[in-house]
Amino acid sequence: MGARLSREGSGRWIATAAGIVSMAIVLTGCGAQSERSPDALGATESPSAVATPNDAAVVGAGAGHTTVRTPAPGSSWWCSTSATEEYPLTAARQALPQDFRPVALHACSVDVETVPGKGQWLVATQRNATSGLEALVTALRAADEHSGDGACAANFDPDPMVWLIDAHGRGVLPRWPRNGCGHLQPAATAALAAVSFTTTETHRLRQITPQAVIDSGCATGWKDMLPLAAASGGSGDAGSLAALGKEDSPPLCVYRVTERGDTPSGTLVRGRRLTATQTASLISLLEAAGPQRPCQAQANLFAVIGTSGSVYVELDGCQRVLTGDNGLRQATPALLAALGPG
DSSP: OOOEEEEOSTTOEEEEETTEEEESOOOTTOOOOOSSOOOOOOOOSSTTOOBOBTOOEEOSSSTTOOEEOBOOTTSOOOOOOSSTTTSOTTOOOBOOOTTOOEEEEEEEEEEEEEETTTEEEEEEEEEEEOSSOHHHHHHHTSOOOOOOSSOOOOOOOOOOOEEEEETTSOEEOBOOOBOTTSSBOHHHHHHHHHSOOEEEEEEEEEEEEOHHHHHHOOOSEEEOOHHHHHHHTTTSSOOOOHHHHTOSSOEEEEEEEEEOSSSOEEEEEEEEEOOHHHHHHHHHHHHTOBOOOOOOOOOSEEEEEOSSSOEEEESSTTOEEEOTTSOEEEOOHHHHHHHOOO
16 A cells, blocks of 8 residues: 545645654744753764764755754654654655564654644654564665656655664664655555554644634634725625625624735634524624715724625724625624624
């Protein structure tokens, strides 16, 4: 069984082999720290040497490289993935030296997991194996195949992020042999898939989606379309609220403006789902909103109600209402009170 490749989010590729996920590129700019100070992983600066315990070794030269070390034998091999520098795409790899005899395999993965009550998190997981490495070592020592004239798939399959460790605690980040199309050789990925791993550590790196966003259905950021619609005169009438009335438990999201412009952008302040009774009451208040008044004031807070034909309400500033079909109205004190303070 070969490795399966998938992409999760912008700039992040995951290589999967029978459930073993190998990180290629950590999300750019995540910059979060794990809950404890991590150990860096070992690497070497030449194909004929391996990193030795507790000795720093400069990985190559030039941009994208870093200084790393290996842990003492028997110590916990924490795979830090809290920043892109820890596992740069240009990290030095080497062919396995003929005299290198690995006794353990360490694999690192970065995945998005949902934590009950705490939202979605970027989670780093370390998996170790100490048996069944012979076939993998043999496959990793194979030579690259020569390119042929046949058609090649255009998929991207990076070298899996696994480390081979010998009895002295020295580590090698191996270079994986490629076939004639430049892809991972099936024998190597099959050998990796056959290794039985044990999960040794799991650390939350940073939160991706707050629980409030999941519960409310609100996005963490949103553009306020009301100023642009008001500048163009909208549809010329009060618009319709029929689309909002058809929604089941529509979200009510309040945003604070953090970026100005023709279409200001806001960051989520609070959000919740509306019950059928609350929705009906809010629609009645929206229906009672009269024609918009001339105004040039900028809003600092705005509410977005619903997802299909969303209704926008400025909670301060001009306090206008924009319906889903581009109708413009003037919010009443009762409507603003029902939407609550920012």
